[in-house]
Amino acid sequence: MNNTKINTSHIINIGDEILSGHTINTNSSYIASTLYELGILTKKIIAIADDESEIITELDNSMKQTDIIFITGGLGPTNDDLTKNVLCRHFGLKLKFRPEVWDHITAIFAKRNMVPDEINREQALFPDSENVLPLQNSAGTAPGMHFIIDAKHIFVMPGVPNEMRSLMKEEIVPYIKENFSDNLYYRDINTTDISESSLYSILSKHPEFPFDCAIAFLPQGFGVTVRVKNFGKALERNKKVDSALIIIGSLVNDKIFTYDMKSPQHELVSLLKKLHFRLSAAESCTGGLFMNNITNIPGSSEVFSEGFVTYSNDSKFSILNVNPQTLSLNGAVSEETVSEMLDGLMAETKADIVCAVSGIAGPDGGSVSKPVGTVFAGFSLREEKKKHLRKFFFTGDRISIKEKASNKLMIEMIKYLKKEMP
Amino acid sequence: MNNTKINTSHIINIGDEILSGHTINTNSSYIASTLYELGILTKKIIAIADDESEIITELDNSMKQTDIIFITGGLGPTNDDLTKNVLCRHFGLKLKFRPEVWDHITAIFAKRNMVPDEINREQALFPDSENVLPLQNSAGTAPGMHFIIDAKHIFVMPGVPNEMRSLMKEEIVPYIKENFSDNLYYRDINTTDISESSLYSILSKHPEFPFDCAIAFLPQGFGVTVRVKNFGKALERNKKVDSALIIIGSLVNDKIFTYDMKSPQHELVSLLKKLHFRLSAAESCTGGLFMNNITNIPGSSEVFSEGFVTYSNDSKFSILNVNPQTLSLNGAVSEETVSEMLDGLMAETKADIVCAVSGIAGPDGGSVSKPVGTVFAGFSLREEKKKHLRKFFFTGDRISIKEKASNKLMIEMIKYLKKEMP
The missing domain is CATH 3.90.950.20 (CinA-like)
Known part of the structure; x- marks a missing residue:
């Protein structure tokens, strides 16, 4: 396998609800799988509390280790939501009231037959810097933020899953597609009625194993998924993965029920x-x-x-x-x-x-x-x-x-x- | 709120399947919520790849910051499962073949009408040290491990959810109950048809807010859960939380549909x-x-x-x-x-x-x-x-x-x- 440098990301989830275990962290898997499809590897997923020093420690760490950082959570209107203020203090930015964000908040409330509170005005404050772009949130009141600092990209989104998903779909994925090259390729083989060890044993006896690719075995509810991946230039890497797929297919054909399906x-x-x-x-x-x-x-x-x-x-x-x-x-x-x-x-x-x-x-x-x-x-x-x-x-x-x-x-x-x- | 020191934990999930987003990290929420009930706060949840240097970095970091560490994943029989070997190298321990573990593996395979492969013998190798206790896995072939090193507890479990859960239930929870004191108390109020900001606005206008407790607002599919928590000696902290509950109940009574329910x-x-x-x-x-x-x-x-x-x-x-x-x-x-x-x-x-x-x-x-x-x-x-x-x-x-x-x-x-x- 070649060693072409590829873009990597970290995901930082802020909020007590994940640490207390009462909320399952579906946000991370959504973000990570979306990035995976775009050829960006997530190297680390971190969940921490709404705590200023921990947020700063993790952010600084991640900025040293990776190109793209996704932060979710802590953008609500209440006092336990720190993310926006912490990031602004850390990067030395001021907040400014944005009337167009306030109009959006009022409209979202109206759609739900509710009236915004004074406290919601807090959500209309936005970092006053040309290095921070607003991300339009069509599903909720908190706008997302895109910081570009020291050539690193930090995307900040609410933790509410459908708001996060709509920001990813409408704002972030189009940006990534345009600005980061696609350099990972993988395909999945889904097997059933065979154990991970038997699969490994059959595959590893083949003289060409691991077929010039990276092979991972993922246990699933229905059996084991064999993932074959390769990085680098499109033509070469796709050819390697597809050849590996044919060999694996011939070795465990009767255990395979489908390729590349999501579920x-x-x-x-x-x-x-x-x-x-x-x-x-x-x-x-x-x-x-x-x-x-x-x-x-x-x-x-x-x-x-x-x-x-x-x-x-x-x-x-x-x-x-x-x-x-x-x-x-x-x-x-x-x-x-x-x-x-x-x-x-x-x-x-x-x-x-x-x-x-x-x-x-x-x-x-x-x-x-x-x-x-x-x-x-x-x-x-x-x-x-x-x-x-x-x-x-x-x-x-x-x-x-x-x-x-x-x-x-x-x-x-x-x-x-x-x-x-x- | 008082500042009694309470036991804290980190959870480290090892494996590509979470980082690629194809597996939702339900293991962490299971472990964290189980610990929460036992009065142990999870301060950080980290997902990283099967990569020796990253595993060591995170483990060293966590050992400096917390008392109890949970590691899941990377205990399978295949070459992408590194956890056991990495931990042994790091702590300078040797592996030794354990016949009783091998008998267990053979029995589990027999129950599934399968025969273990040579490669499964690898799973019968266990750290040869009195500081590492085996955790009996009744649901699968990989035994769990309990390292006690520098007065820190490291529990290592397979990443397969039902194996992890059975190890938690049968081995780890009883150990924690016996060895760590219960020092957190919280209760939940589940509301519907009211926004997080309106709730906050009503509650915060009360002169005694936050009622000598920590109050968190958790958005849920059905509305917002208000969580009231307090740490410290049982009698005092329970009294504070229960009094806060009565005040909150009187403030937003018509929006509450239940207390302390799971779903x-x-x-x-x-x-x-x-x-x-x-x-x-x-x-x-x-x-x-x-x-x-x-x-x-x-x-x-x-x-x-x-x-x-x-x-x-x-x-x-x-x-x-x-x-x-x-x-x-x-x-x-x-x-x-x-x-x-x-x-x-x-x-x-x-x-x-x-x-x-x-x-x-x-x-x-x-x-x-x-x-x-x-x-x-x-x-x-x-x-x-x-x-x-x-x-x-x-x-x-x-x-x-x-x-x-x-x-x-x-x-x-x-x-x-x-x-x-x-």
């Missing part, structure tokens, strides 16, 4: 669109997660019309017509019950493909023969009149068992549809 | 249990998220039997019997449609309380009269024969609109059930 739901919805298939689902243990994941994808209404959460035994009978005798003989968590759930869905809907899942997500409800984590899931195509059903055993807590079951059901469908469909 | 679904499920109510839901724009959130709560099957995702117009008619004329006259996103969805649910289920939601989550489908973010949601109690319906307007992207709609519907029910029920 199983993303891939499944796009496959169903191509096939002009409509999907319907009946969920027991996953309790709506499967359908929630599907409907997170914009445009999913093209392929998804309806589905059922049949959580209780009664509802499996009353909604999906599962035979009460099947339930009492085999239990709700059984191949027989899931099979009849599929039959019920076929009868109740006009879907081209139906799927169903029933299992024990825990923490209670397990037994010796069916411990927590036992899941039956499957699908059926209307035109085939055949059922594809499997028993799974997932480890983890309630939420990770739900996630694994939902992902696995999607992956089973993806694998089948890719193989069997034209 | 709206947590509160709603526990309320329904108390009332012996069963709930059923019909979701359009939220696409299963509402039911997924409900069924994330262990024991939710006591109060939740079934529900429907009626995404298409056809399904609102065929499953819930919404009048096609209602749909064509008012649209799927209308008070009239949601009202008939509630009627349909009452007829289709035996639930004591039913709820329904329909809206435009975007990015497409908005219009001038009903822009993206317009949501109608409501609920109805069987014994009352009355409908509680509201129109909302949420900002943000598709996923945050879904989240806000689901949370808001839960909060509306919580507020009503708390006020009206005995």
Whole structure:
């Protein structure tokens, strides 16, 4: 792998809510993955409190180590929001009231049928320097800031996720695209039903491993993603990655369910669109997660019309017509019950493909023969009149068992549809 | 607020998957919130790459600044997993093969119907020192490590979330409970329908603000949480926080929907249990998220039997019997449609309380009269024969609109059930 210098970034999140663990730091992953796609590597992500000396220490450190710094949080109107004042003091800048920012704040409040308070005027104060550019926040009242100091770029955004995302999309990404060159290339291979160690073992036995690239193994809910990356000049680096992909593909072909997808739901919805298939689902243990994941994808209404959460035994009978005798003989968590759930869905809907899942997500409800984590899931195509059903055993807590079951059901469908469909 | 010294921690996450943004750092929030409950404040969370010099730099830094350090990641069997070797080199320790760890690895593989590879033997190597204690990993093959060096505690765990969680629960929390004193106390007040700035403005006008406590404002999907905290001796600090709570309660009483809850679904499920109510839901724009959130709560099957995702117009008619004329006259996103969805649910289920939601989550489908973010949601109690319906307007992207709609519907029910029920 060559050593071309590439642009790097640090992300600094300011605020107690991340340090107390009550807010999951989705902002960082959003920023980092956005940068990754643009060829900028994030070298460090740091979360610290609303504390002047810590903010300054980390900022100074990062300015020594990296080119681009993203700061989120601490831009609210209340006294625990320090970021703007701290940065201005540190860089020796004054704040100035900006009437156009105040107009924007008033308009945002009006849209929500509220009136801004005196304290919101604080948010209309902006660093008075030509080295600080305002970033227009279309989703909230706090403007973002872009400092250009000592040839380093510092982007400052609110910590509220949708405000941060809108600033990234509308203001920062276009700037980065125009001003920083694209110099990283990677592709992902998503595998299932094989462990990280077995994958490594198979790949590393190949005489050319690591195929002149950097290879990383990323454990995921559905299995392991093999990431192949290379830096440098576009033509050369892309060629190396693509050749590595072909070799890896030939080594573990039967374990691969897709390349370069963002999530199983993303891939499944796009496959169903191509096939002009409509999907319907009946969920027991996953309790709506499967359908929630599907409907997170914009445009999913093209392929998804309806589905059922049949959580209780009664509802499996009353909604999906599962035979009460099947339930009492085999239990709700059984191949027989899931099979009849599929039959019920076929009868109740006009879907081209139906799927169903029933299992024990825990923490209670397990037994010796069916411990927590036992899941039956499957699908059926209307035109085939055949059922594809499997028993799974997932480890983890309630939420990770739900996630694994939902992902696995999607992956089973993806694998089948890719193989069997034209 | 007094200044009693309290134990603090740093969390260091090692691995490319967080820096590339493809994995959301839920490990840190899990560890930080667990520590918070135990009275230990996390001062910094750092994510860095699998890179020897960066790991050492951050570790040395943290050992100077804090008492307890949590490291996750880089314990897998492959060549990009450096943590164990780096720590051993840094502290001058040798690795030794531990047969009992190897037995554990073999057993875990057997449970998954797999056989360990030669490369997994690497995971049975453990630092040969009485200052390093093994942490038993019941969910995976990599043992955790507890270094006690210069009176600092370094806990090292795998990055796979359910393995990390099981190590925290089974090994680390009991150790911390026994060895570190509890010296932080906080309580949360969850508000809705009021902005952070208005809340601050009302509270700060009180002559005793901040009531001898630290007050933080945390924006959430459902509104703003006011967190009141105090450190020090148990009796005194608890008294101060509880008094502050009473004052704040009297100042913004009508905006508070609950105290100290972890999530709206947590509160709603526990309320329904108390009332012996069963709930059923019909979701359009939220696409299963509402039911997924409900069924994330262990024991939710006591109060939740079934529900429907009626995404298409056809399904609102065929499953819930919404009048096609209602749909064509008012649209799927209308008070009239949601009202008939509630009627349909009452007829289709035996639930004591039913709820329904329909809206435009975007990015497409908005219009001038009903822009993206317009949501109608409501609920109805069987014994009352009355409908509680509201129109909302949420900002943000598709996923945050879904989240806000689901949370808001839960909060509306919580507020009503708390006020009206005995």
